[in-house]
Amino acid sequence: MSxxxxxxxxxxxxxxxxxxxxxxxxxxxYREINDTIKIYYxxxxxxxxxxxxxxxxxxxxxxxxxKEKLIFILKKHRNFNNKRHKLISVLQYNVDLxxxxxxxxxxxxxxxxxxxxxxxxxxxxxxDTINLFKDxxxxxxxxxxxxxxxxxxxxxxxxxxxxxxxxKSTRKKT
Numbered sequence: 001m002s003x004x005x006x007x008x009x010x011x012x013x014x015x016x017x018x019x020x021x022x023x024x025x026x027x028x029x030y031r032e033i034n035d036t037i038k039i040y041y042x043x044x045x046x047x048x049x050x051x052x053x054x055x056x057x058x059x060x061x062x063x064x065x066x067k068e069k070l071i072f073i074l075k076k077h078r079n080f081n082n083k084r085h086k087l088i089s090v091l092q093y094n095v096d097l098x099x100x101x102x103x104x105x106x107x108x109x110x111x112x113x114x115x116x117x118x119x120x121x122x123x124x125x126x127x128d129t130i131n132l133f134k135d136x137x138x139x140x141x142x143x144x145x146x147x148x149x150x151x152x153x154x155x156x157x158x159x160x161x162x163x164x165x166x167x168k169s170t171r172k173k174t
Contacts, residue, residue, distance in 0.1 A: 030099065030131060031098070031128040031130055032129065032131050032134065033062060033063045034060055034063045034128070035059065035060055035063075036058065036060060037057070037058060037126060037138055038138045039056045039073070040053060040054070040138060040139070040140045041077050041080075041143065042143065044088070044142065045145045046147065054077070058139075060126065064123055064126075065125075065126075065139070066123050067121060067123050070123075071121060074121075074141065077141070077143070078143060084145075084146045085143035085144060085146055086143065086144050086145075089140075089142045090118040090141055091117055091139070091141075091142070092115070092118055092124055092126070092140075093137060093139070094126045094127055094129070095133040096128070102130070
């Protein structure tokens, strides 16, 4: 060997492997995109009592449930037990804590609200969630039993515009 040539030693990468092993235990505390959510359909009868709850799971595309799919779901599940139901409310539950906020949440959980009431049917986005809490993200749909209509026929009302108006008149006697 000449003076310029030296044996090249591979650097010691064991410290990187140590860090990766240590990081694996913290993977559940990193935020990730929501790929699935649970949907709860709650059916309320005419006496304001919950009489059935259905649970379903749905795939999200990049954390979004699009409007068309939401409307399809609502129409598909509005009939239950041979009864038609009206939509009362759509509630979105999204635990979107940042990992830095976790200790604050454990101390004062009342300062956080993850439930939002949707006033219109649009695309719904679930923000990235800590992997540990992904199973909590959900959509709650409340249906109310539609009242039965008593008259199935509509009564026709005729408006007579050609009717002569009767006028009171007094005649003079001559």
